Amino acid sequence: MSARRTAPRHWRNTKLASHPFPEHPKFSQPEEIILELNAIQASILRHRPQPYVGTHFALRIDNPEHGRLLIKRLTPLIASAANCRDQQSWISIGISYAGLRLLGLPETSLASFPEAFRTGMAGRAAQLMDTGPNAPSHWDPAFQGNQMHVCLNVFSSGGEAWEKTRALAHEQFVDLHGITLLGAHQFGSHPDNLNPFGYKDGISEPAIEGNDVEPLPGQGAPIKAGEFILGYPGESGEPLKMPQPDILGRNGTFLAFRKYRSRLGAFNDYLRSQASTPAGRELIAAKLVGRWRSGAPLTLAPEADDPELGADYRRNNDFTYADDPNGQRVPLGCHMRRMNPRDSKVSVMTDVNVHRLIRCGTSYGKPYDESVTASQDQDDERGVYFMLISAKAHETLEFLQREWVNNGNFQNLGDERDPLIGLHEENDMFTVPAKPVRKRLVGIQTFNVLKGGEYLFMPSLPALQWIADSGR
Ligand code: HEM
Incomplete structure (x- = not known):
């Protein structure tokens, strides 16, 4: 085995070398697992560039023959985790259940997909607690009616x-009258790589088993590859159930794609209503997330921001909550601690490792601006195309939405919800533990409103070829 090395920042921690497809991966010896990088889509294992720009093409298949032709054309253009190491632009693809059905997959294959995926994201609104302003009836037209069958994601560092790459993706469907372009959703990083609320994002990522690179400090033990890619052992020791036949499921994964519209003005107004000084507002902003906007975690910088720490990826995620069991530094209910409680004591028992996810959030629209007020939210377009990648993305998202985002019980917080992405009633509360007395912030609102989404399957490259040949 090669010597361990530090991961280049643009790679999620996995084995870097490409490998011919082994016929019988040695499931019984986890330390020998080698990911079949030639077969796995690049976006699963590669971070988007930094800074980044890109397009999500949302496509509807009106004619199955054209659908299969589209997949056939795209197959050689989809970047694998092996071949995109030096590329600055690449294309990935996700296909919905309705899309797979139209493409003519055999009934036995269709039936082998998990029920939530077959139902689609809109149909799972109740399980996702996507109600009220987040309900599918309020979604953008491109996401209405389960009609986004194919989503092509073009990621790039910019320039020529x-x-x-964008033109190449576009060429593959523009002459096919049986394919309708529902939307070409542009995205791109904002100045200083801040998300629409002004935070540095994309810091904490799980380490994935199969790597020969040193995990970053604080990443913890690598999570079994099978939690993220089908066909490898998961945390239970067994591979997760995968779509059949094997060539379809193996080396594929699932993607939960969600468009959020960020109400920056409402968020700014809220901070202004809670603190009269810029420093006071920044502290509240940090308490809501668990990090200062610079990325510095409150665990390591509890009193004041430390931008140098925030920028240092070898230090900015190197912490646990062991010294902060009651949330005096990082409130138990803040976004980051809900989404990954690490070693926090949670009152509803669960294995935190099985709820980890690969995140690929892409910001769109106007950048963060502290002067914006709520009156501008109606006209200003800004937000996040959130991408959650996992071998059971639907299950993970539904668990998170129900138990950790829109529920406070797991941290003994009653009705409190995630202050950043929770669905809120008027005057919801957020508890900031402090000594001698805790603070209760009132008036938390739905600051990020859901405008659409879909569950997508990200097939392996051999599976794409197989899909293109379906129906023959
Ligand atoms: C508009 C939507 C969102 C915004 C603005 C946002 C913002 C942030 C920020 C600022 C961080 C801290 C920096 C970092 O560790 O990368 C973070 C962390 C995280 N977020 Fe979000 N987020 C959003 C949506 C979501 C959603 C929908 C999920 C999952 C369902 C999610 C899951 C996570 C996770 C897992 C972490 C890392 C926690 C850790 O490992 O410590 N986020 N988010």
Whole structure:
């Protein structure tokens, strides 16, 4: 085995070398697991570039023959985790259940997909607690009626490579009258790589088993590859159930794609209503997330921001909650601690490792601006195309939405919900533990409103070829 090395920042921690497809991966010897990088889509294992720009093309298949032709054309263009190491632009693809059905997959294959995926994200609104302003009836037209059958994601660092790759993706469907372009959703990083609320994002990522690179400090033990890619052992020691036949499921994964519209003005107004000084507002902003906007975690910088720490990826995620069991530094109910409680004591028992996810959030629209007020939210377009990648993305998202985002019980917080992405009633509360007395912030609102989404399957490259040949 090669010597361990530090991961380049743009790679999620996995084995870097490409490998011919082994016929019988040695499931019984986890330390020998080698990911079949030639078969796995690049976006699963590669971070988007930093800074980044890109397009999500949402497509509807009106004619199955054209659908299969589209997949056939795209197959050689989809980047694998092996071949995109030096590329600055690449294309990935996700297909919904309705799309797979139209493409003519055999009934036995269709039936082998999990029920939530077959139902689609809109149909699972109750399980996802996507109600009220987040209900599918309020979604953007492109996401209405389960009609986004194919989602092509073009990621790039910009420049000429970006133009070329985007044009290449576009060429593959523009002459096919049986394919309708529902939306070409542009995204791109904002100045200083801040998300629409002004925070540095994309810091904490799980380490994935199969790596020969040193995990970053604080990443913890690598999570079994099978939690993220089908066909490898998961945390239970067994591979997760995968779509059949094997060639369809193996090396594929699932993607939960969600469009959030960020109400920055409402968020700014809220901070202004809670503190009269910029420093006071920044502290509240940090308490709501668990990090200062610079990325510095409150565990390591509890009193004041430390931008140097925030920028240092070898230090900015190197912490646990062992010294902060009651949330005096990082409130138990803040976004980051809910989404990954690490070693926090949770009152509803669960194995935190089985709820980890690969995140690929992409910001769109106007950048963060502290002067914006709520009156501008109606006209200003800004937000996040959130991408959650996991071998059971639907299950993970539904668990998180129900138990950790829109529920406070697991931290003994009663009705409190995630202050950043929770669905809120008027005047919801957020508890900031402090000594001698805790603070209760009132008036938390739905600051990020859901505008659409879909569950997508990200097939392996051999599976794409197999899908293109379906119906023959
Ligand atoms: C508009 C939507 C969202 C915004 C603005 C946002 C913002 C943030 C920020 C600022 C962080 C801290 C920096 C970092 O560790 O990367 C973070 C962490 C995280 N977020 Fe979000 N987020 C959003 C949606 C979501 C959703 C929908 C999920 C999952 C369902 C999610 C899951 C996570 C996770 C797992 C972490 C890392 C926690 C850790 O490992 O410590 N986020 N988010």
